[in-house]
Amino acid sequence: MLTKKNFLNEIILISPVVFNDDRGFFYENYHELKYKELGITCTFVQDNISRSKKGTLRGMHYQLNNPQAKLITVLRGAIFDVAIDIRIGSPTFGQWYGTELNDENHNQLFIPEGFAHGFYVLSDFADIHYKCSDFYNNKDEYGIQWNDSKIQINWPLLNEPILSFKDAENISLTDIDNTKLPKYSVIK
Numbered sequence: 001m002l003t004k005k006n007f008l009n010e011i012i013l014i015s016p017v018v019f020n021d022d023r024g025f026f027y028e029n030y031h032e033l034k035y036k037e038l039g040i041t042c043t044f045v046q047d048n049i050s051r052s053k054k055g056t057l058r059g060m061h062y063q064l065n066n067p068q069a070k071l072i073t074v075l076r077g078a079i080f081d082v083a084i085d086i087r088i089g090s091p092t093f094g095q096w097y098g099t100e101l102n103d104e105n106h107n108q109l110f111i112p113e114g115f116a117h118g119f120y121v122l123s124d125f126a127d128i129h130y131k132c133s134d135f136y137n138n139k140d141e142y143g144i145q146w147n148d149s150k151i152q153i154n155w156p157l158l159n160e161p162i163l164s165f166k167d168a169e170n171i172s173l174t175d176i177d178n179t180k181l182p183k184y185s186v187i188k
């Protein structure tokens with residue numbers, strides 16, 4: 001059976017039903033009706049795939065005016081996937097949840113709108129697929145420092161992470177202008 005667990009109330013960890021046989025495996029990584037029953041009611045409009053090498057950290061990203069809920073799946077490899085609640089006024093503001101997603105447990109993470117998202121690559125390479133509930137808009141993207149000292153994400157680091165130039169410039173949640181953060185009352 002398709003199973004789920006909730007974290008910070010709205011983050012959903014999904015364990016799909018995996019059919020293994022002599023050829024390999026099969027699973028449904030999204031099914032509108034079944035995922036609606038799990039509480040994933042948004043409409044996905046964009047799918048993305050990225051490949052990253054070991055020790056890469058991408059994050060912590062969000063869009064403000066075009067917020068994206070995301071459904072994360074690891075096609076190949078292993079990552080530590082993290083979401084932070086950055087909705088001003090939320091009872092869990094500033095709290096994070098992280099878990100390992102890999103190509104053996106096939107777990108998926110659903111991250112609602114209003115959360116910042118990022119991941120760290122544990123395997124030699126990791127191929128990630130994620131569905132998004134709104135389109136990418138490069139004028140609306142923001143980032144929070146991966147190692148924000150107030151948030152204290154417990155990354156299972158193997159090295160000093162490999163970051164994009166953009167992510168190396170991200171600032172802490174405390175230093176971000178409040179007008180650049182989503183509001184719990186609007187998202188809810």
Ligand SMILES: Cc1cn([C@H]2C[C@H](O)[C@@H](COP(=O)(O)OP(=O)(O)O[C@H]3O[C@@H](C)C(=O)[C@@H](O)[C@H]3O)O2)c(=O)[nH]c1=O
Nearest residue numbers: 048050058059060061062070117118119135136164166
């Ligand atoms: C995210 C994205 C990027 N791009 C382009 C912009 C840029 O030239 C190139 C690489 O972009 P980035 O460096 O922003 O890619 P990346 O650091 O992988 O960004 C992603 O990180 C993870 C953690 C998320 O949660 C995603 O929503 C997204 O923000 O791809 C698109 O064309 N469409 C997209 O949807």
